[in-house]
Amino acid sequence: MTVVLLPPVGNDAATWQWIDAPAGAVRHRFPGFGRPRAETTPTMASLADEVAALYPGPLHLVGVSMGGMVAQHVALRHPDRVASLLVACTGASASPDTMLARAAAAETQGMRGVLATTLQRWFTPAALAADPPHPGVVYARDTLLALDPSAFADGWRAIATHDAADRLATLPMPVTAVAGKRDTASPVARSADIADRAPRGRLVVLDDAPHMAQLETPDLLSGAIADHLAAAGA
Structure with a gap:
């Protein structure tokens, strides 16, 4: 099984440099962020399909902000490929x-x-x-x-296509929604909504974490990732 780390908008693979990632984890780069822009404006669907195509076998997806949105769409579009999800500082939909x-x-x-x-x-x-x-x-x-x-701008336009709320109830895999209590961009209620909608969802609240938890409080997020992967059998 492969652990795939999916970054926020505007961040490249180096955003994970302070995270205690499991051995063999893959640090994905979205188009335009540490790699060339896509030829056409990305959408949640195109970004999700690319992740599924790039990494073989069962996947444990870990995503922050936009990365967590894409992770939801990978699971919805390719449920047979996704063993578990951890989505941090994100929601089930976005305001276009x-x-x-x-x-x-x-x-x-x-x-x-x-x-x-x-x-x-x-x-x-x-x-x-x-x-x-x-x-x-x-x-x-x-x-x-x-x-x-x-x-x-491409990243924000991709996020504008994010609306997974009504379909999260179909996800069969364990889903951990991580919220930062000091996250003003994506308040705890947004993560709680994901946990409530997913049949095997659970909410984890990090008291001191802001929106970029992987950058400001990497120790807290690392602990949440380790707990999730252990529970998911990664």
Whole structure:
């Protein structure tokens, strides 16, 4: 079985550098984030099908934010391939209008123009104000500023196609929905909704975690991942 780590929008494979990942885990890269942009604008369906095609055998999927959304769609479109899901700091659906507005802002303002609001959604005020700078914040800032704004916009447009809510009841595999109590971008209720809808769902709340839990509180998320994979028999 393969553990596949699916990153948030705008993040590349290095987003997992502080996570204690199991041996052999694969750090997936979405189009435009650490690899070339897709030829056509990605959707949840296209991103999910690519994950299923790239990695053979049964999959344990671990995703944060957009990565957690894609993980849901892999499980829905390829349920025979997915042994378990851990989806962190994400929801069962997204607001298309909000996501499309973020895409437009990236294209009109550039990455520097959307940097501050993005980091404020992702991290706690304490992490943003840390001196010396928090390494997770440094990674996020540098990675965002190096992005093609159109690639960032592609990510938001893909998220705009996310709506799995009415189908989560069909998932046969164990699903752990991880929430950060300090996550203002995706509050605990959104993760609780996933856990409630999935027949084998459970909710795990990390008291000190923000939206980018893998960057600001990697020890907490690492523990949740290890517990989930142990329970799922990975």
